[in-house]
Amino acid sequence: xxxxxxxxxxxxxxxxxxxxxxxxxxxxxxxxxxxxxxxxxxxxxxxxxxxxxxxxxxxxxxxxxxxxxxxxxxxxxxxxxxxxxxxxxxxxxxxxxxxxxxxxxxxxxxxxxxxxxxxxxxxxxxxxxxxxxxxxxxxxxxx
Amino acid sequence: xxxxxxxxxxxxxxxxxxxxxxxxxxxxxxxxxxxxxxxxxxxxxxxxxxxxxxxxxxxxxxxxxxxxxxxxxxxxxxxxxxxxxxxxxxxxxxxxxxxxxxxxxxxxxxxxxxxxxxxxxxxxxxxxxxxxxxxxxxxxxxxxxxxxxxxxxxxxxxxxxxxxxxxxxxxxxxxxxxxxxxxxxxxxxxxxxxxxxxxxxxxxxxxxxxxxxxxxxxxxxxxxxxxxxxxxxxxxxxxxxxxxxxxxxxxxxxxxxxxxxxxxxxxxxxxxxxxxxxxxxxxxxxxxxxxxxxxxxxxxxxxxxxxxxxxxxxxxxxxxxxxxxxxxxxxxxxxxxxxxxxxxxxxxxxxxxxxxxxxxxxxxxxxxxxxxxxxxxxxxxxx
Ligand SMILES: [Zn+2]
Numbered sequence: 001x002x003x004x005x006x007x008x009x010x011x012x013x014x015x016x017x018x019x020x021x022x023x024x025x026x027x028x029x030x031x032x033x034x035x036x037x038x039x040x041x042x043x044x045x046x047x048x049x050x051x052x053x054x055x056x057x058x059x060x061x062x063x064x065x066x067x068x069x070x071x072x073x074x075x076x077x078x079x080x081x082x083x084x085x086x087x088x089x090x091x092x093x094x095x096x097x098x099x100x101x102x103x104x105x106x107x108x109x110x111x112x113x114x115x116x117x118x119x120x121x122x123x124x125x126x127x128x129x130x131x132x133x134x135x136x137x138x139x140x141x142x143x
Numbered sequence: 144x145x146x147x148x149x150x151x152x153x154x155x156x157x158x159x160x161x162x163x164x165x166x167x168x169x170x171x172x173x174x175x176x177x178x179x180x181x182x183x184x185x186x187x188x189x190x191x192x193x194x195x196x197x198x199x200x201x202x203x204x205x206x207x208x209x210x211x212x213x214x215x216x217x218x219x220x221x222x223x224x225x226x227x228x229x230x231x232x233x234x235x236x237x238x239x240x241x242x243x244x245x246x247x248x249x250x251x252x253x254x255x256x257x258x259x260x261x262x263x264x265x266x267x268x269x270x271x272x273x274x275x276x277x278x279x280x281x282x283x284x285x286x287x288x289x290x291x292x293x294x295x296x297x298x299x300x301x302x303x304x305x306x307x308x309x310x311x312x313x314x315x316x317x318x319x320x321x322x323x324x325x326x327x328x329x330x331x332x333x334x335x336x337x338x339x340x341x342x343x344x345x346x347x348x349x350x351x352x353x354x355x356x357x358x359x360x361x362x363x364x365x366x367x368x369x370x371x372x373x374x375x376x377x378x379x380x381x382x383x384x385x386x387x388x389x390x391x392x393x394x395x396x397x398x399x400x401x402x403x404x405x406x407x408x409x410x411x412x413x414x415x416x417x418x419x420x421x422x423x424x425x426x427x428x429x430x431x432x433x434x435x436x437x438x439x440x441x442x443x444x445x446x447x448x449x450x451x452x453x454x455x456x457x458x459x460x461x462x463x464x465x466x467x468x469x470x471x472x473x474x475x476x477x478x479x480x481x482x483x484x485x486x487x488x489x490x491x492x493x494x495x496x497x498x499x500x501x502x503x504x505x506x507x508x509x510x511x512x513x514x515x516x517x518x519x520x521x522x523x524x525x526x
Contacts, residue, residue: 007284009276041277041392067299067399069291070344071282079282084341087283089292089394099278099292099394107344112299129281 004078006123015042017056022128025120027059029094040096061118063090063132066097070107088132090116098130105134147414150236150379151369152523153246154183154362155486160326160477162256164356171252172201173209175358183362184373185246190362191215192238192247194231196480197222201252210248217244222270224513225428226384226403227251228482229521233382235363245365251482252358270514273391286430287351289393289515291343294433296399298345301448305345307455308432309336312349312474314459315429319471321461321499322487326353327475350432352473359482361489366526377492378526380417380506383410387516396516400448402434404510404518405441411508411520412443419443422522423504424491425465426484428512429472438510439465442520461499469499481511485521492525 011019018041021028031038034051045052067089074080086102088110102110103119115135122128156178158164158171166174172195180187187210195201195218203218217238221230228251235247274284283289297303313333319325331349339348369376385406389395412418419442427442429435436450444465445453459467470476470487477483488509490496496504504525511519 006282007275007279009272009279012276015276040395041273043273067292067296069288069295070341071288072341073287073343074282075285075288076279076282082282085282087281087288087292089296089399097394099281099283101281112296127280131281 006078007076008127014044018042021056021058022120022130025128027061027098027118027130028056029059029096030054031057038094038096040098059118060093063092063116063118065110065112065114065116066091067112068102068107068110088116090118090132101131103131103133109134144240145414146233146236146240146379146382148366148378148380149240150232150363151366152361152377152379152485152489153364153369153372153374154179154181154185155360155489156182157324157359157483157486158357160324160355160357160479162326162356164254164257168200168252168254168258169205169209171356171358172250172360175252175360176206176210176248176250179248179250179360179362182374183364185362187211188213190246190248192217192235192244194219194221194234194247194249196251197227201250206248217247223384223511223517223519225430225481226511226513226517226519228480228485229382229509229511229519230384232363232379232485232521233384233519236379236382239363239365245368247363248360249363250358250360251480253480254356255354255478256356271391278394287343287346290431290434291346293393293399293437294345297433297437300400301451303436303451305337305347306333307436307451308345308350309333310454311429311432311435311459312336314457315468315472315474317460318469318499319475321497322470322476323497325471325476326355327471346431346433352430353475353478355477355479357477357479359479359486361482361485375493376526377489377523379521380524381411381413381415381522383407383414383520385410385518390514390516393515400437402437402441402512402516402518404438404512404520407518407520408442411522415522417506417522421506422465422508424469424488424501424507425467426469426488426507426509427467428481428484428510429468429474430512432474434512435467438512438518441518442508442510461501466501469496469501484509488523492523
């Protein structure tokens with residue numbers, strides 16, 4: 001049976017480097033050339049200094065759990081087969097957040113501040129999406 | 144110039160609430176509008192301002208054409224999702240205070256159950272373009288899915304529990320049964336709530352509002368002219384609108400546990416010159432149980448983090464510290480985008496709330512909440 005397509009927005013030139021980066025296994029974030037403020041989700045203007053000038057930098061992909069939910073009801077048919085799935089709101093080291101699915105762990109293992117890192121999942125030639133995995137304490141490089 | 148006591152709610156009207164109205168959204172709008180206009184003791188031709196609901200299913204032209212409004216001087220929309228209705232009260236009061244018009248009709252109607260459900264429409268709406276682009280592809284798009292991390296964060300930080308949410312759902316259901324015009328008419332227990340299926344953890348089925356058909360409408364008039372109208376005067380003493388930072392993407396909001404309501408509340412209470420302790424009855428936008436709890440904090444009825452403790456022990460019930468959602472709210476009466484909350488507060492202050500009447504209610508508060516975090520607050524007084 002043909003699988004149902006995920007809901008995708010029409011291409012947005014302001015965010016093209018973000019989607020291109022995902023396909024290359026990188027989480028690209030916007031950094032203001034004028035004042036250095038990192039912003040996400042991608043948008044044209046720096047709200048701090050109102051500069052349009054931006055450079056795209058790859059995230060280090062390390063972060064911590066800010067919050068989470070476990071989805072038990074798919075409001076879109078594309079996600080029926082994934083139920084239940086856990087979405088984690090992640091504080092990235094760069095100071096912005098992402099909302100991504102948790103892999104290789106259950107929600108009972110989550111707590112605010114737990115370390116995660118971002119991984120990349122190829123959906124098709126055109127689409128790669130971010131997810132996250134828990135960083136176990138014994139692998140934690142900082143401790 | 145302040146909007147203090149410049150506007151009054153002079154008429155209220157509702158259709159029946161159901162899951163299958165069998166009528167068009169326009170027809171429902173007109174039924175509730177005629178009821179509100181008649182309730183005010185006005186004729187349709189007296190209406191010189193309109194604020195249709197901001198989803199553009201019904202527009203000013205429809206109201207002019209069908210109601211025969213021959214001298215419409217003001218039309219606007221306040222597209223703040225569930226915060227729209229109270230925002231419209233502010234908008235109407237401002238237009239009236241500026242002398243633009245005298246009687247503003249504000250109707251809301253929807254076939255939210257029978258005509259295309261509301262849950263997954265988010266990524267079609269321009270204010271949620273960001274969510275549609277960056278979060279819907281990983282499976283976060285419906286309000287339940289996007290609000291759940293706010294509730295989880297509150298639970299982890301402050302010890303709030305699902306049983307606290309149950310308290311809100313159960314009390315609201317009790318009020319719906321007293322109201323008698325509600326879609327949900329059978330009692331709900333804490334156990335029913337706790338055993339209901341998970342939608343987006345921590346939200347269970349009974350943490351989520353209904354999707355309903357029906358309509359509700361109000362007429363906002365100048366407080367001066369309201370003296371000569373049919374009903375006891377219900378005056379707008381304070382009103383405010385607040386937008387959180389990162390208004391579309393909750394994920395990027397610095398404090399997940401605070402809504403635009405906190406900003407709106409400062410404005411409304413300041414304008415009215417009253418404090419939360421003065422409020423006799425509250426109608427608080429309840430798209431989800433947690434959103435009620437969070438607003439109670441943002442409104443100043445308790446400190447941030449104390450919402451769970453506040454709602455325990457029947458505080459929101461009749462005879463409690465703050466009788467809340469005395470009509471059954473969006474959770475148990477109907478999802479009329481909060482216009483049913485405005486209607487109910489007016490009825491409470493007129494002493495027309497029937498079995499759910501808060502005895503001696505003179506000062507009340509109503510909120511709207513929507514579009515991922517916008518908050519609106521109005522304080523009405525009997526005068
Ligand atoms: Zn900047």
